[in-house]
Amino acid sequence: MMGAGLGLSTSRTTSGAPVLRVVGEIDRGNSAEFDAAVRAGLDPSAGLLVVDLSEVVYLDSAGLSVLFAHADDIEVVVPPLLAPILAISGLDTVIPVRTAAGSPGTE
Amino acid sequence: MPDSAGEEDAARLDIFSLDDVVGPDLAAVDWAATGLGAPEGWPQSLRTALGILLTSRFPMWMAWGPELTFFCNAAYRHDTLGRKYPWALGRPANEVWAEVWPEVWPRIRSVLETGASTWDEALLLFLERSGFREETYHTFSYSPLRDDEDAVVGMLCVVSEETERVVGERRMAMLRDLGAASAVRSEQEMLTFAAQQFGRYDRSFPFALFYLFDDGAARLAATSGIAPNHPSAPTVLPLTDTGAAWPAAAAAKGEASVVELEDRGPEPLPTGGWSEPPVRAIVQPLPGRGGEPIGFLVAAVNRYRPLDKAYRSFIELTAGHVATGIATARTSLAQQRRAEELTVLDTAKTAFFSNVSHEFRTPLTLIMGPVEELRTRLADADPRTREELEMVRRNGLRLGKLVNTLLDFSRIEAGRMGARFAPVDLSALTAELASVFRSAMERGGLGFEVDCPPLPEPVYVDRALWEKIVLNLLSNALKFTFDGSVRVAVRAEGGHALVTVADTGIGVPEHELPRLFERFHRIESARSRSNEGSGIGLALVKELVALHGGTISATSAEGVGTEFTVCIPFGRVHLPPDAVAAADEAGAAPGDSTADAFVHEALRWLPEVEEAEPVVSAVAGTAVPAHVLGVDDNADMREYLARLLSGAGYQVSALGDGASALEALRHWKPDLVVSDVMMAGVSGLDIVAALRREQRTTSVPVLLLSALAEPEASIEGLEAGADDYLTKPFSAAELLARVRAIIELARLRGHHARWRNALVETLHDAFFVADEDGTIMETNAAFTEILGYGPEGLPYRARYPWWPDPEVDAEADRLFGDAIARFLNEDSGSCTVPVTHRDGRRLWVAATFTGIVDPENGRRMSVGTFRDVTAEHYAVQRDAAVAAVSLRLSRSGDLDQALRGAVEEVRTLWGAERVLGALFPPGSDVPTITAAPAGVGWETLEGGLRDTLIDLRDGPPLVARRDLRAQGGVGVSLEGPRGILVLWLAIDRRPFSEQDRLLLSVLAGHLTQGLRRAHQIDEQRETALALQRAILGPSALPPGFAVRYEPAARPLEVGGDWYDTVELPDGRIGVVVGDCVGRGLEAATVMGQLRSACRALLLQDPENPGRVLNALDRFAAGVSGALCTTVFCAVLDPLTGLLTYSSAGHPPGILARADGGMDLLEQARSFPLAVRPAAPRPCASELVPPRATLLLYTDGLVERRRHSLNGGIAKAGLALREERDTGVEELAARVMARMRPHDGYEDDVAVLLYRHPGPFETVFPARAERLAQVRDGLRGWLERCGLSGETTQRVLVAAGEACANAVEHAHVGRPDGFVRLCTEAFAEHILVSVADDGSWRSPRRPRDGIRGRGIEVMRGMVDDVSVDSGDEGTVVSLRIEVE
Structure with a gap:
C-alpha cells in the first residue's frame, strides 16, 4: 500500500468510554480505513467514542468528513498543530474537542 | 575530598598547559609582580576566560584587572605580536600597545563602561612590532569579561589581522x-x-x-x-x-x-x-x-x-x-x-573606387537582369533593337568586370579574398584558359602559341583567381601587340611552376618597367588597340600571384615585346593551412562569365567590319543632308553615334581612331566632325589642331566628346578650336541639339556673319522677347522645342498657357507668379521656375532676362533665355530624397525600425495623406502593415485597396504603378528580406509625374538595399548573441537558478564574460562566473576554453573550489589571453544551502537574506588567474539561508566610469534586496534593468542568481494512495524553506487538499491521469500550484461535503487561493505569506 501508514488501537477510559487512538497521517488515501475504525469503535452504551488524534500529524478534509459523519457519537482529542484546521472547518462547534499538550509536530 | 590547594595548583597548571606554545611563557611570568598576583589566587572567571583564550585557534588577546594585564594566545602571537613576544605577557595593555593606545583605549574604555562589544573592520593601526612603524589592518571585536560577581573587569579581543589581504x-x-x-x-x-x-x-x-x-x-x-x-x-x-x-x-x-x-x-x-x-x-x-x-x-x-x-x-x-x-x-x-606610409595612397584610391564600385553593383544588377530577360524576349525584334540591347549588355559586362576587379582589390586588402587552394594540373588549366583567347588572337592577326607540357606534380591554386591571372595577362598581350605573336608556356624549374606569357608587342620603356605593376599607373602615350582601361589589371595580377605565394616579373624591350613570368612554388607549405582544399574541391571549371567578359572586351578592340563606309540613311526633307564624321575608339560609342545621327537625318561615317580620321579628312570635307577626345595615338585635340592648321579644313566644325567633366578640359578643347564640347554621359537630345546648332551656325556663317555672335549666344537656349506687360512677342525654335508652344500662338499673354495650374499644383503656381513679378519689375535677373509643357508634363527651366528700352518707341522691353533643367532639378530632388531615406535607414537599429522610418520618410517626401508598407511573407496573402500615420491594419483596409496591394505584389518589382484599381494612389513593390514589400502612397489630389514615378522606383531600389542591410544587422546581432550563449553557459539550469547575459551595447560585440553551472555526481552544483580580459572573438575563445576547463576541474575535485582555481591557474598559464581573467568559483549543496567558494580577483557575490539583511561573499579572495600560479588559493564557506538570494555577476554590471566599484556593488545589492520577493527569472530581469545605464552597458555583463531552496516540482499519478508520498517530499522542501511549524502545516494541508481534489475530481474515471505540484519560495511568500489535466468541478456547485470543505480548508490555511479552469485542465494556485 502506497498510502499513509495509519496506526489504530482501541482501549477504554477509566470511566469505560471507548477510545480510538490514531497515529500517523489521515488523508484521502486512508480515510475509508479510518472511517471503518471509527464505526467499529462506537459503543453507544458506554458513551461517546474518544477519537484520540494527538499523535496525528496530518488531517485533510477527507478525515474531517469522517469526523463530521460521526459528530453526535464522538469526542476528539487533537494536537495543537491540528487545532487551526478544526477551527476552520467548524468541527469544534459540533464535536467536543480537546487539545492535547506536547503532541507531535509542535517542535 | 582531595586536598583543595593541590586541586588549585593542578588547575593552574592545567590552565597554562592548555597550550604548549604560549603556556610555558605564561608560566614563566612573575605574576606576583603584576596587579593580578600569583595565579593560585586568580578567580574562576579569569581562569575560564584564559581557558577559552588559550584553546582557541582564532587570534585573541585579553586584558584583565585594574592594570588591564595582557594575555594572548598562540595564534595572536604568531599573527600579530611579532617581536613583542614574550615581553608583552603580563604587562599592562597600555604598555604593550603604547603606539596605538590613542585608538585602542577609547574602545576598551567603552567596553569596560557600557559592557557592550565593539566591532572594527580592517582598521589601520601602525604597530611597532617588527622594529619599525608598520602599516597593519585588523578586524576585531572587543567584548567585556566579567568576574565571578558579574562586574566587568576586563576585555577580550578577538582579532583577525588582515594586513596581508588589504x-x-x-x-x-x-x-x-x-x-x-x-x-x-x-x-x-x-x-x-x-x-x-x-x-x-x-x-x-x-x-x-x-x-x-x-x-x-x-x-x-x-x-x-x-x-x-x-x-x-x-x-x-x-x-x-x-x-x-x-x-x-x-x-x-x-x-x-x-x-x-x-x-x-x-x-x-x-x-x-x-x-x-x-x-x-x-x-x-x-x-x-x-x-x-x-x-x-x-x-x-x-x-x-x-x-x-x-x-x-x-x-x-x-x-x-x-x-x-x-x-x-x-x-x-x-x-x-x-x-x-605604405598604404595611404593605394588605400585611399582603392577605398574610393571600391566604395563607388560597390554602389555600382546594385544598379548594374538591376540593368543586367532585365537586359538578359529582354534579350530572350526580344529575340525576334528588329535588328536595331537587338543591336542596341547587345550594346547595353556588352557594356554592362565590361562595367561589371571593372567593378569586380576593384572589389577584388578591396577584398585582398581586407584579407577577405577567401581563396581555396586545391591541387590542379596547372598546364591543362592554363592551356584551357588560353584556348578561350585563340579566336580573338587570330582575329587580331596574331600568332598564338600554347606550349603547356604536363608538370611533374600538381600546383595549388584557386581556380577562379588563376583564371583572372591568365586572362588578364593574355588580354594585356593582345592589347599591346599589333603584329607577331603571343606565346603562353608552362615549365617546372627549381621547385616552382613557371608560367610565361610573351608577346612581340610595343614593349615597355625601361624607365616604366618598375612601375608596371603599380595600381592606376598607365603608360602615357603607349600605342594600344584600345585606350580603354583603368590601369589596374596588372596590379591585380600581382596581388593575386602573391596570394598564391608566388611572384611575377616582367622583362621588356621597346619595340621587341614583353614577357611576363609567373612563378608559383610546388607544394602547399607556403599557403595558410586553413585555405588549402582537397583536389576534389578544386572548384568549377573556368567561369564562363569571367572569360566571356575578357574575350568580349578584347573582341571589341579588333577590326570587325569596314565602318568608314557612309551609313545609308533615310534623309528627311529636301535639303542635302549634312555629312557627319564620327570618330571614337569605343566601338559601341561609335555605333551609337552613327545610329543617333543617321536617325536624325544626317549622313554619317564612323572611324575607330584618330589617324584614320586624319587620313580620311585629307581628301574629304564633312559638314561636322564629332570626335572623342581621349583616343590612343591621335587624340580628338590632335584632330582639331590638324584641321585648323590647314586652310582647306579650317572651317570644318568639330564637336568634341569627352568623359572628363572638368571645366579645364572643355576650355582646353575650345581653345584648340573645337566648336563645342560635350561631356559623357550625354542625352541624345542634347547631342542632336548641339549638332544641329553647329551645322546651322556653320551654314549661317557665310550669309549672316554679323548675326553670328548674337545667335551663338542664344540658339542653344530658348529665346524670347516680351513687352512691359510681360506679353511674349517673339520666340525661337528652342522655345518651341522646350515648351511645345510655337510662334503660331504669338503673342502669348499672361497668364501664359505654360503657367502651372494652381488647382493642380499650388506651389508651382506661386513660384511662377513670383518669377513673373521679378521679370516685370527688375532690370535683370535669373531664376529657376516650374512650367507646364503643352503635353502636360512638369518642366523646370532656368531663365535669364535683361530689360532694355526699345529705341524706336521708348517702351521697356525684356529679352530672356531659358533652358530645360528638369533633369537636373529632379536629380537634385531625387538625391535629397534618397539621402533622407538612406539616413533614416542607416539610423535604424533593426528591420522593423528601418521599415517604419522609411514609410514615414516617404510620406513626408510626397506629402501623402497616408503611406502603407505591406510586407507579404512568402506564400501568404496576409501581410504585416506598417503605416504612416500608424493605426491601420490589414483587416481594417478597404477591400479594393487590399486587392491593389496584392496586384502590386504580383507585379514586377521596383516599377512604380498608379491607379491600378482607381484607388487614388501609387504603389511599388520590392524584394524585402522577409518577403515582398509593397509600398502604397495615397495621393489623391496631387499629380504624380514621370519624375515622381522614377523617384519612387529609385527609392524602392534603395529601400531594397537598406532593408537588406538592416536585416543583416538583425541577423548579425542574433548570431553574435547565439554564439555567446552557446559558449557561455549550460542550456538547462538546475532549479532555483536564473542567468542573464548582455553584450556591450556599443559596439555590439561578444565578450569574455561567462557563467556556468555544473551538476556534480553527488547532487551538489558547481557554480562559476568569470570574466576574461578583452572583447571580440579572441576573448570569447579564451572564455570557452576556461569554461570547459573549469567544468572539468569541478567534476574532478568538487571539494575545494580554491584547488579548482589553482588547477585553472595552471591551465590558464598556458592559454594566451587568459592572464588576469577573474573567476568566482563555488560549490553549492542545494539541500543545505552550504556554499563553498573561492574568488580569483572577482567582485564579491551578494547575498540578500529573506529579512533584507545583506552579505558580501568577500572571503577567500585572491589574485586573478595565472598571476601567481603557484600560490595556494583560499577557500571559504557561507550558508545560503532559507529564502535568501545569491547574486554573482561580472564587473560590467557594477562598473561605471567615474564611479566607485563599491558604489556599483551597493547599488546592485539594493536592487537585489528591494526585489527579493520576486521569482529569480523576473528578479534577474529587474536587476539588469535597474543597473542598465541609459545607453546600454559599456561592457558585457553576465549575471547568475540563485534562490535557496530551488523550486520543488513533482508529477504523480492521480491516485489517492500517492498523496502521502507527495507530502513527504513537500515536507522536506518546506523544511529547507526555514518556515515555522505552523506555517509548514498550513502549506502542507492546503497543498494536500489541492492535490487530493485533483486526484479525486479531475480524474473521475480516468485513473491514468497525472497531477503536477510545483512550489516556489520567495523572500516573503511561498507559491504552490497544483495542475491537473482534467476538469475541475466548480466550487460554486452545491456543497457535497468533501469538496466544499476542501476549498474551505484551503482558504482558511493560505492567504490567497485562485482556481484557473480551462480546456487543458485546472490550476489551483496558493499563496502563503511568510510571517
Missing part, C-alpha cells in the same frame, strides 16, 4: 589597473597613464619617476607624486655620472638597486599617501623586448611595509607592466607609421 588587494588592484592600459596608444600616453596609476596608489608608492634611456643618458619621461623640478627628479642623468641622484648606470645594466633616501638635501621629499616621507626607493630597470633595459623606474617605497620579497616582486611586476606598455606602444607606433 595590502595584497591594493597591489592587485594596481596591477590590474596598470594592465588595463591596452587602449593606450602612444608611448607618452602610456607613461602618463602609468604615472596616473602610480599616483592613485600613493600608499604603495609615495612618489615615482620614470626614466627612459636615450642616447647615452637617462631622460625623465614622467613623474608621479613629485614635482618635475624637484632636486631628486633631474631631467637628464648621464650614464657615466656615478654621483648622480639615481644609479642610472646600474639600471642600464639591468640591475635593480635600493637607494636610502636619508640626507637627500634640504628640499623635503613628497610623502605620498602618508604623513612622513619615504626612507627608501627602489631603482628598478624597465626590461625591453630583447632584455636590454629601455629605462628605469624610481619607486619610493612605503616606509610602513617591510621591503620583503613580495614587495620587491610587486615592484618588478609594475615595472614589467610599464615596460610592456612602452614596448607595445613603440612597436605599434612603428608598425603603424610604416603601414600608413
Whole structure:
C-alpha cells in the first residue's frame, strides 16, 4: 500500500468510554480505513467514542468528513498543530474537542 | 575530598598547559609582580576566560584587572605580536600597545563602561612590532569579561589581522589597473597613464619617476607624486655620472638597486599617501623586448611595509607592466607609421573606387537582369533593337568586370579574398584558359602559341583567381601587340611552376618597367588597340600571384615585346593551412562569365567590319543632308553615334581612331566632325589642331566628346578650336541639339556673319522677347522645342498657357507668379521656375532676362533665355530624397525600425495623406502593415485597396504603378528580406509625374538595399548573441537558478564574460562566473576554453573550489589571453544551502537574506588567474539561508566610469534586496534593468542568481494512495524553506487538499491521469500550484461535503487561493505569506 501508514488501537477510559487512538497521517488515501475504525469503535452504551488524534500529524478534509459523519457519537482529542484546521472547518462547534499538550509536530 | 590547594595548583597548571606554545611563557611570568598576583589566587572567571583564550585557534588577546594585564594566545602571537613576544605577557595593555593606545583605549574604555562589544573592520593601526612603524589592518571585536560577581573587569579581543589581504588587494588592484592600459596608444600616453596609476596608489608608492634611456643618458619621461623640478627628479642623468641622484648606470645594466633616501638635501621629499616621507626607493630597470633595459623606474617605497620579497616582486611586476606598455606602444607606433606610409595612397584610391564600385553593383544588377530577360524576349525584334540591347549588355559586362576587379582589390586588402587552394594540373588549366583567347588572337592577326607540357606534380591554386591571372595577362598581350605573336608556356624549374606569357608587342620603356605593376599607373602615350582601361589589371595580377605565394616579373624591350613570368612554388607549405582544399574541391571549371567578359572586351578592340563606309540613311526633307564624321575608339560609342545621327537625318561615317580620321579628312570635307577626345595615338585635340592648321579644313566644325567633366578640359578643347564640347554621359537630345546648332551656325556663317555672335549666344537656349506687360512677342525654335508652344500662338499673354495650374499644383503656381513679378519689375535677373509643357508634363527651366528700352518707341522691353533643367532639378530632388531615406535607414537599429522610418520618410517626401508598407511573407496573402500615420491594419483596409496591394505584389518589382484599381494612389513593390514589400502612397489630389514615378522606383531600389542591410544587422546581432550563449553557459539550469547575459551595447560585440553551472555526481552544483580580459572573438575563445576547463576541474575535485582555481591557474598559464581573467568559483549543496567558494580577483557575490539583511561573499579572495600560479588559493564557506538570494555577476554590471566599484556593488545589492520577493527569472530581469545605464552597458555583463531552496516540482499519478508520498517530499522542501511549524502545516494541508481534489475530481474515471505540484519560495511568500489535466468541478456547485470543505480548508490555511479552469485542465494556485 502506497498510502499513509495509519496506526489504530482501541482501549477504554477509566470511566469505560471507548477510545480510538490514531497515529500517523489521515488523508484521502486512508480515510475509508479510518472511517471503518471509527464505526467499529462506537459503543453507544458506554458513551461517546474518544477519537484520540494527538499523535496525528496530518488531517485533510477527507478525515474531517469522517469526523463530521460521526459528530453526535464522538469526542476528539487533537494536537495543537491540528487545532487551526478544526477551527476552520467548524468541527469544534459540533464535536467536543480537546487539545492535547506536547503532541507531535509542535517542535 | 582531595586536598583543595593541590586541586588549585593542578588547575593552574592545567590552565597554562592548555597550550604548549604560549603556556610555558605564561608560566614563566612573575605574576606576583603584576596587579593580578600569583595565579593560585586568580578567580574562576579569569581562569575560564584564559581557558577559552588559550584553546582557541582564532587570534585573541585579553586584558584583565585594574592594570588591564595582557594575555594572548598562540595564534595572536604568531599573527600579530611579532617581536613583542614574550615581553608583552603580563604587562599592562597600555604598555604593550603604547603606539596605538590613542585608538585602542577609547574602545576598551567603552567596553569596560557600557559592557557592550565593539566591532572594527580592517582598521589601520601602525604597530611597532617588527622594529619599525608598520602599516597593519585588523578586524576585531572587543567584548567585556566579567568576574565571578558579574562586574566587568576586563576585555577580550578577538582579532583577525588582515594586513596581508588589504595590502595584497591594493597591489592587485594596481596591477590590474596598470594592465588595463591596452587602449593606450602612444608611448607618452602610456607613461602618463602609468604615472596616473602610480599616483592613485600613493600608499604603495609615495612618489615615482620614470626614466627612459636615450642616447647615452637617462631622460625623465614622467613623474608621479613629485614635482618635475624637484632636486631628486633631474631631467637628464648621464650614464657615466656615478654621483648622480639615481644609479642610472646600474639600471642600464639591468640591475635593480635600493637607494636610502636619508640626507637627500634640504628640499623635503613628497610623502605620498602618508604623513612622513619615504626612507627608501627602489631603482628598478624597465626590461625591453630583447632584455636590454629601455629605462628605469624610481619607486619610493612605503616606509610602513617591510621591503620583503613580495614587495620587491610587486615592484618588478609594475615595472614589467610599464615596460610592456612602452614596448607595445613603440612597436605599434612603428608598425603603424610604416603601414600608413605604405598604404595611404593605394588605400585611399582603392577605398574610393571600391566604395563607388560597390554602389555600382546594385544598379548594374538591376540593368543586367532585365537586359538578359529582354534579350530572350526580344529575340525576334528588329535588328536595331537587338543591336542596341547587345550594346547595353556588352557594356554592362565590361562595367561589371571593372567593378569586380576593384572589389577584388578591396577584398585582398581586407584579407577577405577567401581563396581555396586545391591541387590542379596547372598546364591543362592554363592551356584551357588560353584556348578561350585563340579566336580573338587570330582575329587580331596574331600568332598564338600554347606550349603547356604536363608538370611533374600538381600546383595549388584557386581556380577562379588563376583564371583572372591568365586572362588578364593574355588580354594585356593582345592589347599591346599589333603584329607577331603571343606565346603562353608552362615549365617546372627549381621547385616552382613557371608560367610565361610573351608577346612581340610595343614593349615597355625601361624607365616604366618598375612601375608596371603599380595600381592606376598607365603608360602615357603607349600605342594600344584600345585606350580603354583603368590601369589596374596588372596590379591585380600581382596581388593575386602573391596570394598564391608566388611572384611575377616582367622583362621588356621597346619595340621587341614583353614577357611576363609567373612563378608559383610546388607544394602547399607556403599557403595558410586553413585555405588549402582537397583536389576534389578544386572548384568549377573556368567561369564562363569571367572569360566571356575578357574575350568580349578584347573582341571589341579588333577590326570587325569596314565602318568608314557612309551609313545609308533615310534623309528627311529636301535639303542635302549634312555629312557627319564620327570618330571614337569605343566601338559601341561609335555605333551609337552613327545610329543617333543617321536617325536624325544626317549622313554619317564612323572611324575607330584618330589617324584614320586624319587620313580620311585629307581628301574629304564633312559638314561636322564629332570626335572623342581621349583616343590612343591621335587624340580628338590632335584632330582639331590638324584641321585648323590647314586652310582647306579650317572651317570644318568639330564637336568634341569627352568623359572628363572638368571645366579645364572643355576650355582646353575650345581653345584648340573645337566648336563645342560635350561631356559623357550625354542625352541624345542634347547631342542632336548641339549638332544641329553647329551645322546651322556653320551654314549661317557665310550669309549672316554679323548675326553670328548674337545667335551663338542664344540658339542653344530658348529665346524670347516680351513687352512691359510681360506679353511674349517673339520666340525661337528652342522655345518651341522646350515648351511645345510655337510662334503660331504669338503673342502669348499672361497668364501664359505654360503657367502651372494652381488647382493642380499650388506651389508651382506661386513660384511662377513670383518669377513673373521679378521679370516685370527688375532690370535683370535669373531664376529657376516650374512650367507646364503643352503635353502636360512638369518642366523646370532656368531663365535669364535683361530689360532694355526699345529705341524706336521708348517702351521697356525684356529679352530672356531659358533652358530645360528638369533633369537636373529632379536629380537634385531625387538625391535629397534618397539621402533622407538612406539616413533614416542607416539610423535604424533593426528591420522593423528601418521599415517604419522609411514609410514615414516617404510620406513626408510626397506629402501623402497616408503611406502603407505591406510586407507579404512568402506564400501568404496576409501581410504585416506598417503605416504612416500608424493605426491601420490589414483587416481594417478597404477591400479594393487590399486587392491593389496584392496586384502590386504580383507585379514586377521596383516599377512604380498608379491607379491600378482607381484607388487614388501609387504603389511599388520590392524584394524585402522577409518577403515582398509593397509600398502604397495615397495621393489623391496631387499629380504624380514621370519624375515622381522614377523617384519612387529609385527609392524602392534603395529601400531594397537598406532593408537588406538592416536585416543583416538583425541577423548579425542574433548570431553574435547565439554564439555567446552557446559558449557561455549550460542550456538547462538546475532549479532555483536564473542567468542573464548582455553584450556591450556599443559596439555590439561578444565578450569574455561567462557563467556556468555544473551538476556534480553527488547532487551538489558547481557554480562559476568569470570574466576574461578583452572583447571580440579572441576573448570569447579564451572564455570557452576556461569554461570547459573549469567544468572539468569541478567534476574532478568538487571539494575545494580554491584547488579548482589553482588547477585553472595552471591551465590558464598556458592559454594566451587568459592572464588576469577573474573567476568566482563555488560549490553549492542545494539541500543545505552550504556554499563553498573561492574568488580569483572577482567582485564579491551578494547575498540578500529573506529579512533584507545583506552579505558580501568577500572571503577567500585572491589574485586573478595565472598571476601567481603557484600560490595556494583560499577557500571559504557561507550558508545560503532559507529564502535568501545569491547574486554573482561580472564587473560590467557594477562598473561605471567615474564611479566607485563599491558604489556599483551597493547599488546592485539594493536592487537585489528591494526585489527579493520576486521569482529569480523576473528578479534577474529587474536587476539588469535597474543597473542598465541609459545607453546600454559599456561592457558585457553576465549575471547568475540563485534562490535557496530551488523550486520543488513533482508529477504523480492521480491516485489517492500517492498523496502521502507527495507530502513527504513537500515536507522536506518546506523544511529547507526555514518556515515555522505552523506555517509548514498550513502549506502542507492546503497543498494536500489541492492535490487530493485533483486526484479525486479531475480524474473521475480516468485513473491514468497525472497531477503536477510545483512550489516556489520567495523572500516573503511561498507559491504552490497544483495542475491537473482534467476538469475541475466548480466550487460554486452545491456543497457535497468533501469538496466544499476542501476549498474551505484551503482558504482558511493560505492567504490567497485562485482556481484557473480551462480546456487543458485546472490550476489551483496558493499563496502563503511568510510571517
